[in-house]
Amino acid sequence: MPLTPPTKRDRVWDALNGDIDRILLSAEQIECRVREMAAEIAGVYEDSEAGLTLIPVLSGSIIFLADLMRELPLKMKLALVHLSSYRGATTESVGTKTVLNLQSDVRGRHVLIVDDILDTGNTLRHVQRMIGEREPESLRTAVLLRKPEKAPKDVHADFIGFDIEDAFVVGYGLDYGDHYRNLPHIGVLRSELMP
Numbered sequence: 335m336p337l338t339p340p341t342k343r344d345r346v347w348d349a350l351n352g353d354i355d356r357i358l359l360s361a362e363q364i365e366c367r368v369r370e371m372a373a374e375i376a377g378v379y380e381d382s383e384a385g386l387t388l389i390p391v392l393s394g395s396i397i398f399l400a401d402l403m404r405e406l407p408l409k410m411k412l413a414l415v416h417l418s419s420y421r422g423a424t425t426e427s428v429g430t431k432t433v434l435n436l437q438s439d440v441r442g443r444h445v446l447i448v449d450d451i452l453d454t455g456n457t458l459r460h461v462q463r464m465i466g467e468r469e470p471e472s473l474r475t476a477v478l479l480r481k482p483e484k485a486p487k488d489v490h491a492d493f494i495g496f497d498i499e500d501a502f503v504v505g506y507g508l509d510y511g512d513h514y515r516n517l518p519h520i521g522v523l524r525s526e527l528m529p
């Protein structure tokens with residue numbers, strides 16, 4: 335078979351993937367686990383009278399959210415929250431820059447916070463407290479990833495996709511300097527690319 339030369343598109347993907355040291359979770363592994371999580375979550379809410387509101391923490395959770403919610407056979411609303419504990423491209427947690435932008439009232443509703451990763455827990459602690467103050471009927475949290483070595487004891491996630499090592503990961507919504515979110519897998523970023 336004649337070799338087809340790489341297209342511009344191939345080269346861009348290769349460049350993105352070239353910044354990855356190793357793939358931790360393949361697209362297939364993620365897809366399979368997200369489907370399992372959705373089944374677990376659906377089981378908890380299927381008989382609930384009060385409606386469900388999903389609250390994704392932007393931006394890292396968007397791809398997880400999109401895949402998860404399409405596997406949930408439940409009547410639901412969405413309310414977006416945006417906050418970030420990272421400024422620019424640094425990897426160190428530098429306190430929470432808070433923009434809680436909740437367009438819908440969650441009082442009396444079942445709320446499921448959806449986030450990409452439970453790392454130091456500062457973000458989730460903050461979001462859980464702020465949403466808890468609005469008196470939802472129930473409040474639970476789903477995270478795709480958790481770094482158990484770092485996650486503090488006081489921040490609880492009810493649904494966890496994968497426990498991973500304490501390495502900086504990108505892809506499937508997770509970024510470094512706002513890049514790499516579009517990679518379909520989750521990989522460890524090459525250490526020389528980080529300060």
Ligand code: IMP
Pocket residue numbers: 394419420427449450451452453454455456457458501502503504508509510
């Ligand atoms: P926290 O340290 O648990 O507060 O995590 C805050 C946010 O930082 C997460 O929601 C992610 O968006 C981001 N974050 C934490 N660890 C990683 C990582 O390994 N890769 C990419 N983003 C991360």
Ligand code: MG
Pocket residue numbers: 391392393394395449450451
């Ligand atoms: Mg995030």
